[in-house]
Amino acid sequence: MKGKITREYIVESADRLFYQRGYEHTSFxxxxxxxxxxxxxxxxxxxxxDEILAAVIQLRLENTRNMLAKWEADGERPEDRIMSFIDxxxxxxxxxxxxxxxxxxxxxxxAKLNHASRAEANELLFLFRSWLSRQFVSLGLEAKADELAMxxxxxxQGVATLAQAFQDxxxxxxxxxxxxxxxxxxxxxxSAAQSAQEAGAGR
Amino acid sequence: MKGKITREYIVESADRLFYQRGYEHTSFxxxxxxxxxxxxxxxxxxxxxDEILAAVIQLRLENTRNMLAKWEADGERPEDRIMSFIDxxxxxxxxxxxxxxxxxxxxxxxAKLNHASRAEANELLFLFRSWLSRQFVSLGLEAKADELAMxxxxxxQGVATLAQAFQDxxxxxxxxxxxxxxxxxxxxxxSAAQSAQEAGAGR
DNA sequence: GACGGATTAGGACGATCGTGCTAAAATTCA
DNA sequence: TGAATTTTAGCACGATCGTCCTAATCCGTC
Numbered sequence: 001m002k003g004k005i006t007r008e009y010i011v012e013s014a015d016r017l018f019y020q021r022g023y024e025h026t027s028f029x030x031x032x033x034x035x036x037x038x039x040x041x042x043x044x045x046x047x048x049x050d051e052i053l054a055a056v057i058q059l060r061l062e063n064t065r066n067m068l069a070k071w072e073a074d075g076e077r078p079e080d081r082i083m084s085f086i087d088x089x090x091x092x093x094x095x096x097x098x099x100x101x102x103x104x105x106x107x108x109x110x111a112k113l114n115h116a117s118r119a120e121a122n123e124l125l126f127l128f129r130s131w132l133s134r135q136f137v138s139l140g141l142e143a144k145a146d147e148l149a150m151x152x153x154x155x156x157q158g159v160a161t162l163a164q165a166f167q168d169x170x171x172x173x174x175x176x177x178x179x180x181x182x183x184x185x186x187x188x189x190x191s192a193a194q195s196a197q198e199a200g201a202g203r
Numbered sequence: 204m205k206g207k208i209t210r211e212y213i214v215e216s217a218d219r220l221f222y223q224r225g226y227e228h229t230s231f232x233x234x235x236x237x238x239x240x241x242x243x244x245x246x247x248x249x250x251x252x253d254e255i256l257a258a259v260i261q262l263r264l265e266n267t268r269n270m271l272a273k274w275e276a277d278g279e280r281p282e283d284r285i286m287s288f289i290d291x292x293x294x295x296x297x298x299x300x301x302x303x304x305x306x307x308x309x310x311x312x313x314a315k316l317n318h319a320s321r322a323e324a325n326e327l328l329f330l331f332r333s334w335l336s337r338q339f340v341s342l343g344l345e346a347k348a349d350e351l352a353m354x355x356x357x358x359x360q361g362v363a364t365l366a367q368a369f370q371d372x373x374x375x376x377x378x379x380x381x382x383x384x385x386x387x388x389x390x391x392x393x394s395a396a397q398s399a400q401e402a403g404a405g406r
Numbered sequence: 407g408a409c410g411g412a413t414t415a416g417g418a419c420g421a422t423c424g425t426g427c428t429a430a431a432a433t434t435c436a
Numbered sequence: 437t438g439a440a441t442t443t444t445a446g447c448a449c450g451a452t453c454g455t456c457c458t459a460a461t462c463c464g465t466c
Contacts, residue, residue: 006413022315024227028454038415043456045413100311107368108308112225122368146374150365154381158361162353165310165325171349178357209443231424241445246426248443 007045010035015056019095019102023053023109050116057120060102064124068131078138079190085132085152086182089159089175096175097167101160103128129153139190148189155182210248213238218259222298222305226256226312253319260323263305267327271334281341282393288335288355289385292362292378299378300370304363306331332356342393351392358385 013035017026028049032039046052075081089096099105103124110118132149141148159178162170216238220229231252235242249255278284292299302308306327313321335352344351362381365373 020315022227022312024225025316027452029452038417039454040416040456040458041414047455049454099315104364104368105311105315108303108311108364109225111367112223112302112308113228122372125365125368126372147380150373150377151381151384154361154365155358156361157364158357158359161307161311161360161364162328162357164314165307165328169325169329170353174353177350178354181354230422232422242424243426243428243446244444250425252424 006035006037006041010037010042010045011052011055011059014052015059018053018056018106020099023106023115024113053115053117054120057106057117057124060124061120061127064127068127072131078135079186082132082135082152082186083183085128086156086179086186089156089163089179093163093175096160097163100164101157104157104160125153141189152182152186209238209240209244213240213245213248214255214258214262217255218262221256221259221309223302226309226318227316256318256320257323260309260320260327263327264323264330267330271330275334281338282389285335285338285355285389286386288331289359289382289389292359292366292382296366296378299363300366303367304360307360307363308367328356344392355385355389 010031014026014031017031017034021030028039028042031052032042046055071081071084075084095102103121107118107121107125109115110121129146129149132152133145136145136148155178159175163175166174213234217229217234220234220237224233231245232242234255235245249258274284274287278287298305306324310321310324310328312318313324332349332352335355336348339348339351358381362378366378369377
């Protein structure tokens with residue numbers, strides 16, 4: 001029973017450490033030290049480092065699904081929901097500057113390692129992609145929904161990458177400026193869709 | 204004298220391997236095996252792994268400077284030069300799908316490792332940034348040049364990240380489609396700048 | 407209070423890492 | 437050709453990695 005708590009604590013800590021230092025650069029001992037647990041104790045909960053990674057990814061998948069569901073419940077219009085996605089860059093600004101995007105950096109690393117869990121990590125990205133796609137469909141943009149989703153995903157990934165690299169060498173307010181541009185792009189896209197729909201209905 | 208050739212061959216090979224597998228995940232032995240050289244021989248040319256990385260980055264910096272200079276010499280209009288940058292995504296499409304952007308992935312990795320050569324790697328990004336910025340200045344967009352440069356840099360980074368993650372799971376022609384959009388964005392930006400300039404001149 | 411499963415502690419293991427030495431071979435130059 | 441220098445090969449060192457075993461401890465249940 002108590003092991004459940006320990007296990008969860010391990011996963012959460014590993015999650016944080018993997019994010020901050022990268023998966024490969026985080027050792028078994030690093031996690032053990034952080035959690036204040038003997039290394040042998042680890043073996044009871046996880047048979048291998050890969051197994052921890054798998055658990056971390058599962059946790060992230062669950063958290064992401066919950067977050068997306070909440071955005072969907074909270075946002076009245078599809079635009080508002082997509083805004084929630086964009087504003088993630090602002091909400092996690094400090095972390096992103098230091099460690100980049102948790103999803104993007106993990107996928108990039110696992111790709112280079114040819115790691116077995118690569119597909120599961122990509123599923124994280126796919127979660128955002130398909131969710132965004134659905135929102136664009138709600139906006140009446142069925143035909144271009146996936147393209148638009150990928151476009152927005154790419155832009156946020158790029159912003160995160162540069163924010164991490166340049167940190168404070170980037171011009172002041174880089175992230176905020178890009179976020180504003182994405183807002184403008186979204187408004188433009190949404191209103192164009194709406195007027196097209198109205199024109200179609202009036203025909 | 205012959206050592207010069209060996210040294211260059213080592214650096215080029217390390218460059219390739221670092222790109223494909225990542226810096227940390229590429230061992231001394233990996234490079235030695237690839238170059239078909241004894242491990243001890245390495246120590247003659249490079250005293251440490253960090254030293255190889257430094258040499259690799261210097262090589263990339265030099266190559267990048269040459270490439271940018273060539274683009275600047277070849278392209279008549281600033282738009283054409285910026286197009287060369289954008290079209291890099293097409294020219295290196297196969298590699299990017301497999302290994303991502305050489306610059307972006309290196310910067311991301313070194314950031315997580317807190318590596319000493321991080322600043323030098325960032326210099327690579329900065330090279331593109333300042334070069335692009337100069338092109339936008341040539342377009343008559345002094346005030347927004349750096350913003351536009353960062354914007355374009357971010358978009359290409361994002362495209363590379365998603366291309367690598369999704370590989371063939373991305374919708375067909377994702378990269379090409381995004382490149383086309385960047386072309387359109389550039390044309391729009393450039394012509395807007397030109398008409399603004401003409402209006403200013405006619406005043 | 408004793409039993410039994412769940413949990414923990416600590417250390418040992420083989421492998422691989424980056425590093426560094428020394429002696430031999432190859433090359434250069436007088 | 438011969439001496440000096442550059443270049444190479446092979447091996448060994450200590451550290452750290454992921455893995456894994458065994459014994460001790462906790463804790464709920466009868």
